[in-house]
Every structure is written in C-alpha cells, then in structure tokens.
Amino acid sequence: MKTLVTYMTQTGNTQKIAEAIFDGITDEKDIKDINDISSFEGYDLVFVGFPVLQFNIPENVSKFVSENVAGKNIAFFMTHGVPEGFEAIKSWTGSTKDIAASGNLLGTFDCQGKVAQPIIERLEKSDDPEMQAFAKMAAAAPNKPDETSFQKAKEFAKEIQAKVQ
Numbered sequence: 001m002k003t004l005v006t007y008m009t010q011t012g013n014t015q016k017i018a019e020a021i022f023d024g025i026t027d028e029k030d031i032k033d034i035n036d037i038s039s040f041e042g043y044d045l046v047f048v049g050f051p052v053l054q055f056n057i058p059e060n061v062s063k064f065v066s067e068n069v070a071g072k073n074i075a076f077f078m079t080h081g082v083p084e085g086f087e088a089i090k091s092w093t094g095s096t097k098d099i100a101a102s103g104n105l106l107g108t109f110d111c112q113g114k115v116a117q118p119i120i121e122r123l124e125k126s127d128d129p130e131m132q133a134f135a136k137m138a139a140a141a142p143n144k145p146d147e148t149s150f151q152k153a154k155e156f157a158k159e160i161q162a163k164v165q
Contacts, residue, residue: 005031007049008061013079013113013145014049020150021047021077024157045073045164052080062099069103075160079113081138106163109156111149112141
C-alpha cells in the first residue's frame with residue numbers, strides 16, 4: 001500500500017503535524033506540500049492537512065480535494081487556534097464530508113496550533129466579543145502543536161492505516 005501525506009501550511013503548524021503523521025505510517029509513503037502535487041493518482045491512502053482559515057477549509061484545498069478524491073481512501077487533519085474539543089470544531093471537521101463525498105472518508109484529526117501574533121492582535125481589537133474570546137484562546141497556546149499533539153497525530157495515522165489494510 002502506498003500512502004501520501006499532503007498539506008497546506010501557513011505558519012508551520014500543519015507541516016509539523018503532517019510530519020508526525022508521516023512518521024506514524026509504516027508502509028510505502030510520500031510527504032508533499034499540496035502545491036507540489038497534481039493528483040492523488042498512484043496512492044491507496046491520502047492524508048490531507050490544512051489550517052482552518054476564517055473558520056473554514058481553505059478554498060484551494062477544498063477545490064483540489066473535490067476534484068481528485070473520487071474512489072480514494074482519504075483522511076483529513078487540521079490545525080486551528082482553539083483548544084481541542086471546542087464546539088465549533090465539529091462544523092469545521094464536518095465540512096470535510098462534503099469535499100470527500102466521492103471518496104472513502106476514513107477519519108479526521110484536529111489540534112490546536114500557534115496563531116500568528118498579528119492575527120491575535122486583530123482579533124483583540126474586534127468589536128465582536130466572540131472574536132475577542134477567540135484571541136484569548138489563541139494567545140493561551142503559544143507552544144502548540146506540542147509533543148502530545150505529535151503523538152496523537154502518529155496514533156491517528158496508525159488507526160487510519162489499519163482501516164485500509
């Protein structure tokens with residue numbers, strides 16, 4: 001079985017999780033930035049990672065996956081600025097079902113990542129109390145993802161891989 005781990009990253013958080021997932025895979029594997037691939041052809045299993053941007057899947061990732069997922073085993077991983085278990089995460093992970101509709105969605109993984117300081121500052125200045133609260137959550141995790149996140153990502157990779165074998 002051949003596995004691809006592909007990702008989009010802005011601050012490096014998602015790349016770090018991609019590397020942890022890659023380390024957890026025991027079969028033949030490749031790891032590539034999503035901008036460096038043209039399709040999922042030749043892979044039996046694909047992990048796709050991205051940062052949650054403005055509470056959504058980045059448009060380029062969504063479009064690429066939708067166009068290439070047909071008949072593929074796929075799993076998603078994402079990084080975001082809120083603590084794991086935050087209620088809104090369910091809608092973010094739920095939207096992966098839509099873009100993977102023509103494939104075989106095996107699971108999703110998410111973890112908190114460090115948010116860039118300019119974004120935190122912009123959120124703090126917002127008139128919206130929800131955005132201000134989000135800024136506090138993001139600022140409280142300057143060292144995420146951490147070793148616990150990496151270990152959970154490796155375990156996720158093993159669980160997903162076992163579903164395909």
